[in-house]
Amino acid sequence: MSDLAWINGALIAARPQAVGALLRYFRDMDLAEEAYQDACLRALKSWPEKGPPRDPTAWLILVGRNAALDGVRKKAKNTALPEDDKISDLDDVEAPLVERLDGSHYRDDVLRLLFICCHPELPATQQIALALRIVSGLTVAQIARAFLVSEAAMEQRITRAKQKIAKAEVPFETPGPVERAERLASVAAMIYLLFNEGYSAASDPARAPLTDEAIRLARLLLRLFQTEPEIMGLTALMLLQQARLPARFDTNGEAILLEDQDRSRWDPKLVSEGLALLDKAMRHNRPGPYQVQAAIAAIHARAATAEETDWAGIEGLYLALERMQPSPVITLNRAVAVAKLHGPAAALELIAPLEEQLAGYFHFFGARGAFLLQLGRDGEARQSFDRAIALANSPAEAAHIRRHLDRLMAEKVS
Amino acid sequence: MLYTLLCYNKEDVVWSWSKEEDEAVMSRLSVVHERLVKEGKLGPSLRLLPTTAATTLRGPGVVIDGPFAETKEQLLGFYVIDVENLDAALAVAKELSEANPTSTYEIRPIALYVPETRPNAPTQMLKMY
Numbered sequence: 001m002s003d004l005a006w007i008n009g010a011l012i013a014a015r016p017q018a019v020g021a022l023l024r025y026f027r028d029m030d031l032a033e034e035a036y037q038d039a040c041l042r043a044l045k046s047w048p049e050k051g052p053p054r055d056p057t058a059w060l061i062l063v064g065r066n067a068a069l070d071g072v073r074k075k076a077k078n079t080a081l082p083e084d085d086k087i088s089d090l091d092d093v094e095a096p097l098v099e100r101l102d103g104s105h106y107r108d109d110v111l112r113l114l115f116i117c118c119h120p121e122l123p124a125t126q127q128i129a130l131a132l133r134i135v136s137g138l139t140v141a142q143i144a145r146a147f148l149v150s151e152a153a154m155e156q157r158i159t160r161a162k163q164k165i166a167k168a169e170v171p172f173e174t175p176g177p178v179e180r181a182e183r184l185a186s187v188a189a190m191i192y193l194l195f196n197e198g199y200s201a202a203s204d205p206a207r208a209p210l211t212d213e214a215i216r217l218a219r220l221l222l223r224l225f226q227t228e229p230e231i232m233g234l235t236a237l238m239l240l241q242q243a244r245l246p247a248r249f250d251t252n253g254e255a256i257l258l259e260d261q262d263r264s265r266w267d268p269k270l271v272s273e274g275l276a277l278l279d280k281a282m283r284h285n286r287p288g289p290y291q292v293q294a295a296i297a298a299i300h301a302r303a304a305t306a307e308e309t310d311w312a313g314i315e316g317l318y319l320a321l322e323r324m325q326p327s328p329v330i331t332l333n334r335a336v337a338v339a340k341l342h343g344p345a346a347a348l349e350l351i352a353p354l355e356e357q358l359a360g361y362f363h364f365f366g367a368r369g370a371f372l373l374q375l376g377r378d379g380e381a382r383q384s385f386d387r388a389i390a391l392a393n394s395p396a397e398a399a400h401i402r403r404h405l406d407r408l409m410a411e412k413v414s
Numbered sequence: 415m416l417y418t419l420l421c422y423n424k425e426d427v428v429w430s431w432s433k434e435e436d437e438a439v440m441s442r443l444s445v446v447h448e449r450l451v452k453e454g455k456l457g458p459s460l461r462l463l464p465t466t467a468a469t470t471l472r473g474p475g476v477v478i479d480g481p482f483a484e485t486k487e488q489l490l491g492f493y494v495i496d497v498e499n500l501d502a503a504l505a506v507a508k509e510l511s512e513a514n515p516t517s518t519y520e521i522r523p524i525a526l527y528v529p530e531t532r533p534n535a536p537t538q539m540l541k542m543y
Contacts, residue, residue, distance in 0.1 A: 005435060006427075013426040056424075216430055222466040223426070226480035235466070269463070269525045276467040276523040279500035280479060283469075 003048050011040050014057040015137045016220060020109030021061045022068070027172060029116070029134065029162060031068055038071075039064030107224035108174055111183050114217070118186040119165050126161045128194045128210075133158050136213050145206040146198070184225060188234050188290065191217050195238045201394060211242055222277075232281035233291030239274035240297035243267040254403075255396045259306035271301045292321045311340040328354040332364055335371075344371040362391040366401055378408060416457070416542060420489065429464055451531045458494070461526040468522045471504060474511040482520040490517070494524070 015036065022032035039060040053059040117131040129147065132138045138146075144154035175183060191214050198210025218235040225231055247261040278294045296317045303309040318334035332351055339347035348371045351364070358364035369384035385401050385408075392398035431439070450456035465481035472478060493510075497503050500521065507519040 009427045009430055009435070010424070013424065013430045212432075219429060219464060219466050220426065223480075226466075232479075272523055272525065273463045273467050276463060276500065280467070280469055283477070283500065 004044075007044060007047050007052065010052060010056045011043065011060075012137065014060050016110045016113060016135050016217075017057045017106060018060040018064060019134065019137075020113040021106070022064050023113060023116075024109050024172060025065055026068060029166065033134065034071075035064035035068035036060065038067040042067070108180070110220065110224055111175075111180070111187065112170065112172070114187040114190070114221075115183040116165050116168075116170055118183075118190045119161075119168055121164060121168075122161055124190075124193050125197075126157060127190050128197055129154065129158055130161045130165070131190060131194065131217075132210075132213065135217065138209070138213070142209070146210055148206075184221075184228065184231065187221065188218075188231060191221070192234060192238070192290075195241075199241060211238070211245075214238055215242060227284075229281040229284040229286050230288040230290050232277045233288060233294045236274040236277035236281065237290055237294035237297055239270045239277070240294060240301050243270035243274065243301065249396075253396065254399050257400075258300060259309075263304065263306075266301070274298065275301065287320070287324075289321060289324050292317050292324065296321075309340070311337045315341060328357045329361070329363075332358065332361075332367060336367060339371055339374070344374040347371050348375070360391060362388055362393060362397055364388075365391065366397075366404075369401070369404065373404065373408065382408060416540065425464055447528075454532050454534070456528075456531045457535065458530050459528045460494070460524050463523045463525045465522070468520050469500060469504065471507040471511055471519045471521065473515055473518075474508050477504065481522070482518055484518075487518065494527070 018039070019032055019036045022035045023029060026032050026035065042063050043056070043060060047053070113135055114131060117127050117134060119127070122130065125147065129143050132143050132146075133140065140155050140158060141151050143158070144151040147154060149157075171179075194217070195211050195214035198207045198212075198214065201207045215235070215238050218231065218238060222228075222231050222235050243266045244258070244261060246267060247263065247265040248256060250256055274294065275298055278291070278298050281291050281294070296314055299310050299313050299317070315334055315337035318330055318337060322330045322334065331354060335347040335350045338350055348368065351368060351371075354364065365384045365388035369381045369388060372378075372381035372384055382405065385405050388401045389398050392401065428436075447456060447459070468481040470478040470480065470482050493506075495503060495506050497506060503521045507521055511517065511519055
């Protein structure tokens with residue numbers, strides 16, 4: 001790997017910690033980002049000549065902070081002094097930086113940075129876009145590509161989101177245990193949203209980095225909060241789902257159902273990391289929704305063939321998940337397991353009461369159509385598939401249902 | 415003489431590599447691996463999963479999430495074991511720890527395992543000292 005690639009990797013890896021620490025110093029997102037940018041430029045100049053520092057993150061924080069303070073001082077000659085709170089940590093400029101990095105500030109810095117992006121007034125897509133810009137350091141162009149919007153539109157979206165969070169009062173003191181747990185839960189939800197944003201359209205290469213980035217952020221969070229079973233569960237869940245990527249689409253980019261996937265193409269490294277993390281989480285005996293979902297994914301990962309899937313185990317886990325967070329979508333998922341275990345009639349009965357709530361949900365009509373088809377109720381199945389197509393979110397989803405319909409037609413003819 | 419080469423790096427950087435970067439490094443390494451195999455010099459080799467997947471047993475009874483993080487102690491040896499899951503691995507570590515109570519055992523899953531390749535590899539225990 002060339003020097004430049006190594007430096008680039010180091011800058012990407014250091015970004016959340018460094019921007020998080022700079023934000024704590026300056027209490028101003030723009031200033032923190034500028035400072036980090038400055039430090040990166042200096043790193044690109046200095047590291048190839050002098051070699052990389054032993055602790056790149058500490059180097060970037062120190063250099064970024066000094067550069068920003070220089071900027072503030074230069075401006076101060078011409079304008080009024082900056083407000084005190086913008087340079088609130090000036091007192092301990094001399095404090096040994098390494099000590100601060102090892103301290104608990106460090107993990108709270110990163111958590112705060114992620115948490116800022118989860119502002120409840122921001123719609124989910126803006127939370128994700130902001131996290132990608134601020135925490136991950138993706139360019140606006142990269143984010144725009146991933147969200148299939150123009151660069152100008154994304155720029156505007158991020159600017160607006162930043163304005164909103166600038167007005168919000170983000171507490172800078174070290175959070176207490178309850179507050180920390182709440183932040184962690186919001187951040188976990190945002191990371192999973194980010195993952196799903198990439199996962200649902202993974203055949204599109206522009207969106208692929210979203211899933212990788214979500215996994216990277218989850219690993220980062222896990223390094224900082226090593227004893228949180230739900231963070232282990234979230235990471236395991238994403239790793240186990242990501243492992244299927246090489247088998248999820250055919251050469252035309254059309255989705256392949258889980259049961260039809262070539263399991264030898266699942267990424268064994270990601271599977272074993274996911275299973276290892278789930279093992280760790282379960283030892284805590286503090287189950288939560290991410291752990292249960294990861295356990296479901298693990299059952300699929302452990303089945304060498306689709307026929308060997310432990311559907312009874314999956315049904316039990318969906319039942320547990322329904323109790324934790326009742327939702328018709330989870331019941332619908334349980335119905336798939338019920339169909340495998342007790343037949344399509346039982347599954348239809350289970351989902352019948354959900355129709356009103358899921359009237360706009362593609363998967364509801366897809367699943368119902370499939371159950372009806374198994375029962376030989378072709379006419380009703382066709383109706384259900386037609387509604388599914390009308391509700392499809394992507395061409396791949398629609399194409400998938402059309403294949404069901406084509407099969408139906410072909411059988412009719414023969 | 416048998417040697418083990420222990421590879422150290424910044425994990426957050428390495429696990430931030432893109433698939434292409436990772437593959438590029440692995441393919442450069444495989445050139446060296448293949449030559450060593452041809453020369454009959456390569457014993458078992460392996461790549462570990464990240465430390466986030468690690469669990470540590472400190473003394474026979476204390477299980478800690480995460481890797482071994484002390485800097486006052488040094489790496490003195492390692493085992494590769496083939497067991498069902500983390501609980502089974504911890505049971506083995508606990509037995510070892512009971513026999514050697516001052517040692518700490520980090521249980522780290524393996525990402526990639528390349529078995530012995532030397533044609534005349536010893537099949538019995540070798541004491542090197």
